[in-house]
Amino acid sequence: MTAGEPHSIRHPGDGWVDCACGSRHWGQFGAAGLLLARRDATGAPSHVVLQHRALWSHLGGTWGVPGGALAPGETPVDGALREAHEEAGIPPGAVRILGEHVLDHGPWRYTTILADVLPGTAIDVRPTDPESLEIAWVSVDEVTDRTLLPAFAQAWPQLLERLSPV
Numbered sequence: 001m002t003a004g005e006p007h008s009i010r011h012p013g014d015g016w017v018d019c020a021c022g023s024r025h026w027g028q029f030g031a032a033g034l035l036l037a038r039r040d041a042t043g044a045p046s047h048v049v050l051q052h053r054a055l056w057s058h059l060g061g062t063w064g065v066p067g068g069a070l071a072p073g074e075t076p077v078d079g080a081l082r083e084a085h086e087e088a089g090i091p092p093g094a095v096r097i098l099g100e101h102v103l104d105h106g107p108w109r110y111t112t113i114l115a116d117v118l119p120g121t122a123i124d125v126r127p128t129d130p131e132s133l134e135i136a137w138v139s140v141d142e143v144t145d146r147t148l149l150p151a152f153a154q155a156w157p158q159l160l161e162r163l164s165p166v
């Protein structure tokens with residue numbers, strides 16, 4: 001679930017954390033999201049799946065990756081895949097996990113799971129719950145043209161580099 005209760009069904013783990021950084025963050029056990037890429041013929045990442053967050057949600061109207069609060073005992077990979085399936089119709093079996101990027105605030109952490117589409121698989125993404133205005137494959141060159149969730153905007157250059165082949 002994306003932050004911003006009133007329209008959400010409550011899940012274990014939903015809730016705010018008053019963080020040492022002075023902000024409140026969503027997810028009592030932390031949160032995770034899926035940065036899913038597809039590649040061009042050279043193997044370079046060409047597009048990523050972004051979520052246009054519903055206006056009622058925390059920082060609504062910005063773009064980020066599908067994700068949300070972790071359930072108790074849930075790994076970031078499992079949580080990110082669950083949320084990406086719930087919110088964006090991404091089938092977990094069509095995704096190859098590449099690694100993770102952790103934003104660690106001490107009492108709260110956000111883990112971005114980096115992944116790409118299994119070769120030979122096409123994933124048709126779409127909003128599958130009310131938390132998104134839109135879910136789209138966005139060209140990596142156009143990601144920064146959108147109004148991004150601030151934490152995602154900050155991490156994006158590093159995330160893109162991690163998606164690129166070595």
Ligand SMILES: [Zn+2]
Nearest residue numbers: 019021023105
């Ligand atoms: Zn914090």
